[in-house]
Amino acid sequence: MSQHYFMSDDVVVPTLPTTKPIRLLSEAGRPVTGAQTAGFSMPDSDTLLGLYRAMVLARRFDAQVTALTRQGRLATYPSALGQEACEIAAVAALSPQDWLFPTYRDSIALLTRGVQPAEILASFRGDWHSGFDQREHRIASQATPLATQALHAVGLATAAKLKHDDVVALTLLGDGSTSEGDAHEAFNFASVWQAPTVFVIQNNQYAISVPFSKQSHARTLADRAIGYGMPGYFVDGNDVAAMYAVISHAVARARSGGGPTLIEGLTYRMEAHTNSDDPTRYREKSEVADWLGRDPIDRLEKYLSAAGTLTDEVRESIATDAEALATATRDVMNETPELDPLELFDHVYSAERPALLEQRAFLAHELAETESDPAAEHTEAEMAARA
Amino acid sequence: MSQHYFMSDDVVVPTLPTTKPIRLLSEAGRPVTGAQTAGFSMPDSDTLLGLYRAMVLARRFDAQVTALTRQGRLATYPSALGQEACEIAAVAALSPQDWLFPTYRDSIALLTRGVQPAEILASFRGDWHSGFDQREHRIASQATPLATQALHAVGLATAAKLKHDDVVALTLLGDGSTSEGDAHEAFNFASVWQAPTVFVIQNNQYAISVPFSKQSHARTLADRAIGYGMPGYFVDGNDVAAMYAVISHAVARARSGGGPTLIEGLTYRMEAHTNSDDPTRYREKSEVADWLGRDPIDRLEKYLSAAGTLTDEVRESIATDAEALATATRDVMNETPELDPLELFDHVYSAERPALLEQRAFLAHELAETESDPAAEHTEAEMAARA
Amino acid sequence: MTLLDETTPKTAGDMVTAGRASGALPTAPSASRPAAPTSTSIAGALNAALRDALAEDPNVVVFGEDVGPLGGVFRITDALNAEFGESRVWDSPLAESGIVGTAIGMAMYGLRPVVEMQFDAFAYPAFEQITSHVAKMRNRTKGRVTLPIVIRIPYAGGIGGVEHHSDSSEAYYTHTPGLTVVTPSNPADAYSMLREAIRSDDPVIFLEPKSRYWSKDVVALPVQTAPMTRAVVLREGTDVTLLAYGPTVKIALQAADLGAAEGLSVEVVDLRSLSPFDDETVGASVRKTSRAAIIHEAAQFGGYGAEVAARITERNFFHLAAPVLRITGFDIPFPSPKLEEHYLPTAERVLAALDTWEW
Amino acid sequence: MTLLDETTPKTAGDMVTAGRASGALPTAPSASRPAAPTSTSIAGALNAALRDALAEDPNVVVFGEDVGPLGGVFRITDALNAEFGESRVWDSPLAESGIVGTAIGMAMYGLRPVVEMQFDAFAYPAFEQITSHVAKMRNRTKGRVTLPIVIRIPYAGGIGGVEHHSDSSEAYYTHTPGLTVVTPSNPADAYSMLREAIRSDDPVIFLEPKSRYWSKDVVALPVQTAPMTRAVVLREGTDVTLLAYGPTVKIALQAADLGAAEGLSVEVVDLRSLSPFDDETVGASVRKTSRAAIIHEAAQFGGYGAEVAARITERNFFHLAAPVLRITGFDIPFPSPKLEEHYLPTAERVLAALDTWEW
Ligand SMILES: Cc1ncc(C[n+]2csc(CCOP(=O)(O)OP(=O)(O)O)c2C)c(N)n1
Ligand SMILES: Cc1ncc(C[n+]2csc(CCOP(=O)(O)OP(=O)(O)O)c2C)c(N)n1
Numbered sequence A, B: 001m002s003q004h005y006f007m008s009d010d011v012v013v014p015t016l017p018t019t020k021p022i023r024l025l026s027e028a029g030r031p032v033t034g035a036q037t038a039g040f041s042m043p044d045s046d047t048l049l050g051l052y053r054a055m056v057l058a059r060r061f062d063a064q065v066t067a068l069t070r071q072g073r074l075a076t077y078p079s080a081l082g083q084e085a086c087e088i089a090a091v092a093a094l095s096p097q098d099w100l101f102p103t104y105r106d107s108i109a110l111l112t113r114g115v116q117p118a119e120i121l122a123s124f125r126g127d128w129h130s131g132f133d134q135r136e137h138r139i140a141s142q143a144t145p146l147a148t149q150a151l152h153a154v155g156l157a158t159a160a161k162l163k164h165d166d167v168v169a170l171t172l173l174g175d176g177s178t179s180e181g182d183a184h185e186a187f188n189f190a191s192v193w194q195a196p197t198v199f200v201i202q203n204n205q206y207a208i209s210v211p212f213s214k215q216s217h218a219r220t221l222a223d224r225a226i227g228y229g230m231p232g233y234f235v236d237g238n239d240v241a242a243m244y245a246v247i248s249h250a251v252a253r254a255r256s257g258g259g260p261t262l263i264e265g266l267t268y269r270m271e272a273h274t275n276s277d278d279p280t281r282y283r284e285k286s287e288v289a290d291w292l293g294r295d296p297i298d299r300l301e302k303y304l305s306a307a308g309t310l311t312d313e314v315r316e317s318i319a320t321d322a323e324a325l326a327t328a329t330r331d332v333m334n335e336t337p338e339l340d341p342l343e344l345f346d347h348v349y350s351a352e353r354p355a356l357l358e359q360r361a362f363l364a365h366e367l368a369e370t371e372s373d374p375a376a377e378h379t380e381a382e383m384a385a386r387a
Numbered sequence C, D: 001m002t003l004l005d006e007t008t009p010k011t012a013g014d015m016v017t018a019g020r021a022s023g024a025l026p027t028a029p030s031a032s033r034p035a036a037p038t039s040t041s042i043a044g045a046l047n048a049a050l051r052d053a054l055a056e057d058p059n060v061v062v063f064g065e066d067v068g069p070l071g072g073v074f075r076i077t078d079a080l081n082a083e084f085g086e087s088r089v090w091d092s093p094l095a096e097s098g099i100v101g102t103a104i105g106m107a108m109y110g111l112r113p114v115v116e117m118q119f120d121a122f123a124y125p126a127f128e129q130i131t132s133h134v135a136k137m138r139n140r141t142k143g144r145v146t147l148p149i150v151i152r153i154p155y156a157g158g159i160g161g162v163e164h165h166s167d168s169s170e171a172y173y174t175h176t177p178g179l180t181v182v183t184p185s186n187p188a189d190a191y192s193m194l195r196e197a198i199r200s201d202d203p204v205i206f207l208e209p210k211s212r213y214w215s216k217d218v219v220a221l222p223v224q225t226a227p228m229t230r231a232v233v234l235r236e237g238t239d240v241t242l243l244a245y246g247p248t249v250k251i252a253l254q255a256a257d258l259g260a261a262e263g264l265s266v267e268v269v270d271l272r273s274l275s276p277f278d279d280e281t282v283g284a285s286v287r288k289t290s291r292a293a294i295i296h297e298a299a300q301f302g303g304y305g306a307e308v309a310a311r312i313t314e315r316n317f318f319h320l321a322a323p324v325l326r327i328t329g330f331d332i333p334f335p336s337p338k339l340e341e342h343y344l345p346t347a348e349r350v351l352a353a354l355d356t357w358e359w
């Protein structure tokens, strides 16, 4: 029956997100107190150290892959340099049984959740569209069509809810992608169905070249939450402590049947959109330099060092691990994976299709011919030789 | 350049729409004072009388068309019975040069803006997809694909703005249609481009059979406005005075360069979705009865009568006009318009296409054959006769 | 999490119900259902198929616009909400991309969603989800994630629908690799094919000829007809093969009657499966008759009939005595109700087309 | 307003710039542009066409994702934002349905929007606006509202693009009545056809073969080539007609070279216009050679080649010595970068296909 909401007296007036981003660590790495914490508290030092370690490793991986891409070894790579706090906090806030719905930008989130470099890079170096086992990792393929994955997350979360399983789905979204219709539909379906979903928008302030001011006229993207009757948080996306605290809160809320949450992490894309982008066309170097001063890893490092948690020993061991990861990543690119072109036909349908088998046979034949005569070309000489 | 909004101090904290709908006239037809008016004031009596007259005529037309549809004279007709306050206020708030973007439900808005019954009914009785001159009336065709027209309105408003023309575009939307991605995209484009657009959502609490509670989890649809940085108003959609005051305010705001506004009018669909719908499957008769008591015309009539504005004489003259309109509407259905099937080929492209001319010739030939031999059928007898 | 704490959970994958092997057809009728033949419409058969699928497999869910208490605007989901409850059959918000997009996530988790697009043209907002995800997920993941989704779309005209209510959109879907596209033309097939579609591990676009919803046959449900990917010869003949599907099967049969009256022996093939195309059944028929025509409502240019004509010709060129004919809608937007009769193919048009051949 | 106050305004319609008559082609080059032949890429020619159109007609506007300061990811709009300002060339929010939907409203008001879809697969979110409105508005309004919109879509593969960056979506658009669909294969056509598309009162889907963006010819701009709705014989021959468009024209020409080496006289036709189809030019060629093959990148099943094969066969059956061949992509999702070479048609595959005919 229809909802005469204006007649009931217990309508809850929504709480607007804060105007300043929620923050637990200042840019100088000192703990923040008062209103700007919005009541969230600092994660314990073990957690912070874990986040630190993951961020350092992630950055090393990201830098290594960017370097490999510059060398032309990968088709493309969208770097998350500078966005480590959002990426790692999102992964860290999840339990093993939860699902992650990432985008092309979020390779380091995959890495942090245990996907191997070779599996991540498979798609970027062009071997296959997706290179890891989604079910093993509870991570969907990295979505390219913007905002589409948010609906998948809502669907999966709803299915889990229907089965009474303890599963939360978290999706990462870019600021630009929130302009797509699918983002809206995902927010709305999640709130109407009270699906255990967490939406984490990494507002890195650019959609390729388009600045956020051309993407939205709202004060913050977290304000969108109001229109769906769900909580919205505007968070300093370069403060991993704050991101972790807020996302964990949202995950716990979803887990306990409280429905979805929208979180905007304000961060910055330090690199180009991808290797084929030229950011000098649309942003000032000074802006980038500015954001260098707000680095998420530096910030936590200062705090942990001051707190004595991050000893030189620990720092060194992490650095060693990071180098090992970089080496492993380079090694991946030194292996040439065997690709079987005939596999192109094997996964389109579960059932065999005669017409597809014909096409497969055609390619098999062509490959066999090329193999037996690698220099084969329809040249006059060849024709003459055949005759 | 990117917008560091959280660093600037002059961020405006948005004003939430009211929890109770804005109202100027109580259900008993008495003027409302205090907070529920949200500072809006009662339109003058001439305006109110004009609104009254238009609502009465609109209702008579709507009832007449519904009756004709029940007799099977029209393919379909979505009635706006009970929604007259929203429909008429929207039209009345516009200036002649402004544009209206209506849906299938908004025939009475067209009527009120001067479209003739025959032109309106052309599409519903199946003559052609749209039967009036859009440019003459500054009214777009009644949109069927939900929420798509909202983007057209934003585009037209933007074009007018680019040309420095004094034109506002107002679009009517149903509550259900706000769930579509296009509704979101329209809100967002309008606010980013500061297009002179007014979005009027008629929340009649149903999308065919689906109650509003399954469409949105928000307190009000007006709350959506917050997420786009535009003003949102939640209004009693059965109070034509309030709807007129709020929409006029929004139109003036758009006209003066203030950008878009989102207005939700809470109303009720008294009739079935269309003639082919069976509302007993999904709503209680008591609910309908309940809303009968909040009738928008009754309410204004009480007020105007008490104020002495609506004399018996005026009431009678309006009644006479209404009957004349009903007669004219019936007359339309007694004329059988000449439809030329060959016109099907004439408006697909501006340029001629040889292949289409071939198809046109084929149909012309077929029609000629049928005409010359109306009983022509491939029967055995006929074959025998021909041979 | 490995970089955080070095533990890699391996359990959650098991929580996900693995897709069931496809191909196996149901053998036993639902216990509750009598097998006595009764007069059944396509609508009724589809409703029964949904009911039986819901009863048999707890992973089947049905959602979309108005499919709950109303039972859908065509009543295909009639009474299912009351019978199975809100957690199995429910009204979604009004957004087609949202419906298909969430169905994808549900299917990833092991459910078998059956979603309804209210009318053909209202599936277009879901086009990206269908084309870029539904069709490609299995291939993208090397078969690790299958999407057993059925997207039901009432299609085509003939009901006097206003604009956007009569599109024939099959060509958009059949050209998209990764989709299976089927369409029944009679109640028995409606039941059997929908059951099979729901049981399929691959996504199926299930096109329902809306003008035929109320056409009846005497059938005993549950019924199992030919596999949904196969064409069926409905009527044997020797002079010409008429190929039809969904709403035009009736026209083909009428044309066969008219043809018979003229002494023409017409073979009628109901394609049933638009993708894959049953080259075997169709090829055999065409090689027998040496002439073929395809009938559909959609516009001709780039329509499904183009593929049918092209592949029949490619594979049987030297068996063909004449070019494959296409009797289709015109290359114009679907007309308004009063004019649709001039657009829709008729048996007379089929016969007139056959007359254009040199015999 | 009549029911309110009995005044019916009649003025505002005049404010709307009426669509200009189509068909007339530009005669004078822009004053500012030298006509000296220079080496020009397709990308450069498209950029010049946009610049000249913007300069000539104040109603032309260009918007979309990243088309402003960046100049588009393929730089087709390079420097236009700086030259014409934010009110003529600008970055829109990131939403394709929004881009096409607002373009419709602008066109209703007399502007001539040229919008860019960043990649083929990213036009799918706009499918409803394109199919249900762009294509149908003129017909719906009996020609009173025309939509002079150009939707530019970089399409097809060959650039090692990751998933969703290499779709060939022409069949979806060509099957939709109301759309004009064209695709250039060389810089001169790119310029001339885009100018003509912008000048057209009908909406045009302008498909740009992205793998050919940087291929150059020496051209003097502005240039006017054949009307955009006509096919052009690029190379004359007598044994077989190869039909190609956009990215496959180059392959057809290579195949013609290979064929010549084998003593085969190959005629190459660049279709240019996919809808309408130039039956006249193609028919004349096929009746001369009696054999034809169509080459495209899109999947074969239900692809554009099906229409080409079907209509050539219908119209020229007794002139054909062999079935029309289709050399196309496979019926699979477009492969990942390292595997695309196995998917894309090649001149060798064309020759191998011709070998399957009995000569
Ligand atoms: C539907 C769709 N449209 C366009 C694109 C092309 N595209 C890829 S990334 C991108 C910008 C996305 O910006 P944002 O969402 O902010 O994410 P970011 O790249 O900054 O992480 C665009 C336009 C796409 N992938 N999908
Ligand atoms: C894109 C699209 N999807 C589905 C439909 C079918 N449909 C027509 S009206 C309607 C309900 C609309 O509800 P609402 O927006 O509340 O408007 P109302 O009919 O109540 O005025 C539906 C689902 C449609 N017209 N367009």
Ligand SMILES: [Mg+2]
Pocket: A174, A175, A176, A202, A203, A204, A205, A206, A207, A208
């Ligand atoms: Mg971004």
Ligand SMILES: [Mg+2]
Pocket: B174, B175, B176, B202, B203, B204, B205, B206, B207, B208
């Ligand atoms: Mg409604």
